[in-house]
Amino acid sequence: MKTGSVTVGIPRGLIFYDHGRYWESFFKRLGIKTIVSQKTNSFILNDGVVCCTNETCLPVKVFHGHILSLTDVADYIFVPRYLSVSGRELCCPKLCGLADMIKYNIEKQVKTIEININTRHLKKDTCQSIRQAAETLGINYHKMLSVFKDTIVQNVSFGAPYHANHVSGNTGRPIVVLGHSYMIYDEYLSMGLIQKLKNKGFSVFTPANLNGYIKKMNAEPFVDKFFFNTGLENLGAAFTYMNLSGISGVIYLSPFACGVDSLTLEFIERKLFKKGIPFLKLTVDEHTGEAGFDTRLEAFLDMIV
């Protein structure tokens, strides 16, 4: 297949909110057209819910919906397999098995481009998957590998500079929103949480506003130990913000039955309680109504004002 004539679809879900821009530039530099699925909406959610086993968590269901929405417009769909992004960080099992789940859950034949991200055994795992992807797309393997090193490896690994593009910049009272990036930045899943807070005059801070290294040094009790990367991120962010003066409250947005959150939430809740910082735990799933969500949020905000 000639380069330039293929389109690769990038689903707007899961790791897209962290590393999507790197992947876009990765494909761009290889001369491949990319198309990012539209923002999450009720159709995407419903499509995803229908094809998954019912215990799958909400973001993964939504990711399936994004893939379905791309099947007609893209030749290949990009599904990364994140196993570990740096030495002692592991990814959620669902990210490891994502490509397999998609294969079985979506009955329509989906042609996927899989690339493994595994910094713990970088050479074998990653190179093999890149070789396969290069073959599928008809690109020289060495070229792909060097572009991969330039665009991805530097940016996803340990201590990478995080972009603070979600700081509101105004001078309102500071409030911290924690959660997986694919929950808090997805406007549909988070029901516009960040925007709602901004409208109420708060300055919103998220884990993305902190340097990765600082977060990792503060992620008690897992500093220098093995843990899930999203967990480290939230633990680190919570305990860094906790020690700054003037934080008026912390909100944690979690999808129902998230395994990683069940651990991190408990640590954060206990520490913040001891510190006397108001903390709101918001759990959402596909049945959550916006009215109830807003009531909980408003009650919390009234309390901390």
Next chain:
Amino acid sequence: MNITFPHMGNTYIPAKVLLDFIGVDYIIPPLCNKKTLETGVKISPECICLPFKTIIANLVNGLEAGADTILFGGGCGQCRLGYYGALINEILSDMGYKFKYLEIDFGRMSFGDIIKEIKTVADIPAIRIFTGICLALRTVFLIDSLYKKAGHCRCRELGRGATDAVMREFKKNVLSVKGFAEVKRLIKKTFKELEKIKLDETAKPKKIAVIGEIFIACEPFVNLEIEQKLGTMGVEVHNHLSISEWIHEHFILNLIPFKVNTRAQIAAREFLKAEDVGGHGVETVGNSVLRGKDKFDGIIHIYPFTCMPEIVAQSAFKEIQKKYGVPIMSLVIDELTGEAGYITRLEAFVDMI
């Protein structure tokens, strides 16, 4: 020093053998029961998996009874089990308990590391600890073969309930015997009693395999005695998720300097490209493929609610059922699982096959 440890199926027997041998005081918390679960649910995070809830309750019971050291077998990787330790520490310290925490990670620690860890709390000669561990491992294998035998008898017995009576007696007596020799004698005795049970030799029981998450599959209180229930329905239960298998997989194979994949891991490659999704995710897929190839009549997949690896594995079942023609039923267990509904589902499944 007074050690306590959580329950996982019948691990308390080898643990008892080990601690008796090295001469350390210990407290065995009461076997899991309704009360345990209630205690656990009260102090655990809401969405954590069920094993955590019973484990922490066991430890609370142990500490209440006067223990001051916790012995816990952890793990690592993408399953939450590896991080239980940190959370248990946090919760129990917040509750005001004072204790020392010993974590034994069979997956990553060698014999030497384990001995070193035990030595931090008690000055016992290394060779004694080493022998103790060997005896404990031997006990694990003996007990698992006993339970296997019981499973064989239960579905073929002529007088219903004979096997269960023998096993109940064993469970009662094993707590009062001390040391490896006596435990071994008791196991032998029970074995003989099981052999005395009159069996229906012509019976051709249906074969059902239990796969899924190891803690749930091993702990009879948590899985509502699935082996016993199916056994009395006249089904031969093959539960490959036993402690002995686990030790074989994670400890003995780890002693070999190069990586060896188990049969299940190799079989899983057909359906899962991921080499590891944490916990028993890959093994679940592999085992269901193997049982499918062995022409089992059915497979019951059992796991705690919110278990991450098993949810990934579950996705592949549709294809496996289609390819090998073996029905698979998933049972999700949490603290609210009702026994009546559970039995109905088991009965319906058995009737169907």
